């Protein structure tokens with residue numbers, strides 16, 4: 001990395017930002033953990049706990065919480081860990097603070113709703129020519145924070161930088177693989193959230209384990225088709241940020257996307273089913289479906305999620321629509 005001696009910066013101290021801060025510290029880095037609220041920063045500095053977003057996890061000593069964005073200027077790399085839809089405003093706020101050479105590692109999973117832009121493209125628009133990377137893969141914040149074994153993928157077009165970043169963030173319990181297929185890695189993370197909502201809905205409606213397995217397999221087929229159309233490499237999607245994250249998110253109520261779908265399946269409305277939590281798949285569904293339509297990619301499960309969220313279909317109508325499509329060859 002250009003200034004390999006600096007600390008790792010983390011922008012966003014929610015569940016994932018806090019877990020990544022601990023992981024980066026465990027990997028031997030000093031960490032500056034930025035959050036927008038000065039009160040929260042003071043509380044984290046005093047109690048060393050983030051009770052609101054990651055209860056029960058103690059911040060390691062090498063982490064300095066702050067609400068001063070300027071502190072990130074000294075960092076050798078900054079991980080952006082705020083919700084996907086805040087990527088543009090955060091990149092704009094960070095742009096005057098960071099050197100053009102400081103890599104920004106995107107850790108959110110989504111597509112910009114208002115423009116349909118992939119998050120890397122948003123950042124490249126704001127910081128043209130500056131290095132951008134994506135970190136994604138099957139990783140619940142609580143697992144990572146508790147030091148349970150986890151593996152993720154970091155992609156950057158600059159292969160040497162991808163390797164350096166992956167090495168810097170890898171520790172005893174977090175293994176970071178590297179790739180250059182930025183598009184594939186970001187598509188895996190963004191699309192699996194939409195599919196996980198469908199999986200949760202299947203569980204919530206009591207449609208059975210067979211339906212869930214079918215949905216994961218057919219959802220993966222959609223993911224692959226979409227990634228191919230947008231320049232992602234199929235091998236990437238068969239890895240951690242694709243199949244790995246799809247399986248994790250579709251099989252656990254720890255996932256907020258799955259739980260949101262579960263509550264939809266149990267009869268809650270799209271407005272109440274999030275219970276105030278961040279549900280990235282709900283924010284990304286319409287953009288994903290619009291991008292798929294633009295390239296003629298068939299994504300019936302993602303379409304069904306979008307139709308349910310927009311109120312056009314009930315869950316039962318969505319199931320009927322999916323089950324009564326014309327019979328076709330599997331691949």
Ligand SMILES: NC(=O)C1=CN([C@@H]2O[C@H](COP(=O)(O)OP(=O)(O)OC[C@H]3O[C@@H](n4cnc5c(N)ncnc54)[C@H](O)[C@@H]3O)[C@@H](O)[C@H]2O)C=CC1
Nearest residue numbers: 013014015016017053082084086108109139140141278280
């Ligand atoms: N929680 C998890 O297990 C994982 C989450 N992710 C991804 O990481 C991203 C963040 O997720 P979480 O940390 O879990 O969410 P969270 O809801 O726990 O935290 C979000 C954080 O962003 C901050 N924030 C919200 N809007 C902001 C804005 N406009 N400007 C600055 N800060 C703002 C909040 O104050 C909060 O600190 C999501 O895209 C999610 O998909 C990825 C892997 C694992």
Ligand SMILES: O=C(CO)COP(=O)(O)O
Nearest residue numbers: 137138139140255256257
């Ligand atoms: O991305 C995640 C795990 O890899 C977290 O999923 P949720 O956002 O659905 O909780």
